Amino acid sequence: MPDEKLELSQTTTTFIEENQKxxxxxxxxxxxxxxxxxxLIASIIFVFxxxxxxxxxxxxxxxxxxxxxxxxxxxxxxxxxAEVSGGQFNPVLTVAIxxxxxxxxxxxxxYIIVQMIGGLIGAAxxxxxxxxxxxxxxxxxxxxVVKSNDQIAAAVFGEIAMTCFVVMVVCMGAVNxxxxxxxxxxxxxxxxxxxxxxxxxxxxxxxxxxxxxxxAVMANYWSYHWIYWIGPLVGALLAAGLMRLLLGxxxxxxxxx
Numbered sequence: 001m002p003d004e005k006l007e008l009s010q011t012t013t014t015f016i017e018e019n020q021k022x023x024x025x026x027x028x029x030x031x032x033x034x035x036x037x038x039x040l041i042a043s044i045i046f047v048f049x050x051x052x053x054x055x056x057x058x059x060x061x062x063x064x065x066x067x068x069x070x071x072x073x074x075x076x077x078x079x080x081x082a083e084v085s086g087g088q089f090n091p092v093l094t095v096a097i098x099x100x101x102x103x104x105x106x107x108x109x110x111y112i113i114v115q116m117i118g119g120l121i122g123a124a125x126x127x128x129x130x131x132x133x134x135x136x137x138x139x140x141x142x143x144x145v146v147k148s149n150d151q152i153a154a155a156v157f158g159e160i161a162m163t164c165f166v167v168m169v170v171c172m173g174a175v176n177x178x179x180x181x182x183x184x185x186x187x188x189x190x191x192x193x194x195x196x197x198x199x200x201x202x203x204x205x206x207x208x209x210x211x212x213x214x215x216a217v218m219a220n221y222w223s224y225h226w227i228y229w230i231g232p233l234v235g236a237l238l239a240a241g242l243m244r245l246l247l248g249x250x251x252x253x254x255x256x257x
Contacts, residue, residue, distance in 0.1 A: 043118025075189025123214030140219025159231025
């Protein structure tokens with residue numbers, strides 16, 4: 001009997017401790033600063049690895065090397081940072097998630113700022129790591145696919161369509177309660193890979209202004225740079241609109257609830 005009472009007491013104590021852990025209010029650091037630090041680090045890693053994959057790309061690999069590197073890096077970063085910051089590291093993705101109610105305005109603004117800073121640092125690290133010749137030949141991994149005005153329409157449309165695709169995957173897989181899945185890092189990574197393979201020769205498949213801005217600053221390459229802001233932003237807004245009007249759950253949809 002005493003043993004049973006002791007065991008029951010220990011069980012009760014464990015239950016109370018677990019409930020206290022669950023009920024614990026996150027600190028200000030955990031609510032705001034830590035997520036921003038995570039977004040900064042993730043953005044640095046993504047732009048650094050992505051830029052190096054382009055600068056060091058061999059012609060025989062074609063689009064395959066950058067596609068795999070960007071997609072796999074995204075998958076890993078989303079998997080490890082999702083529970084800390086959401087693993088966004090893309091300003092237009094942050095805008096879309098804000099518009100569907102997945103993040104508040106102040107956090108969204110902070111995320112965008114640190115994502116852009118992370119893009120600059122990541123591009124600087126890529127410049128430090130690679131040779132001057134390869135860096136110059138690749139224009140620092142800035143997007144150089146568009147060479148003339150005749151290519152603008154296709155490049156803008158490509159950035160819109162492909163960004164819309166990847167943002168929809170994120171919103172459906174990570175925000176929408178009816179379709180959330182633990183496989184979302186894999187899904188996002190695969191989406192990035194197929195987008196780069198499909199549209200790399202059309203626009204370069206940026207889909208992320210932070211990824212475009214950092215290398216552009218480091219290489220001082222600004223030709224048609226605006227495409228990689230306007231295209232991804234419009235694509236993200238389109239995806240957010242589809243979520244709000246048609247695809248979202250009852251908390252996200254504005255109409256026909």
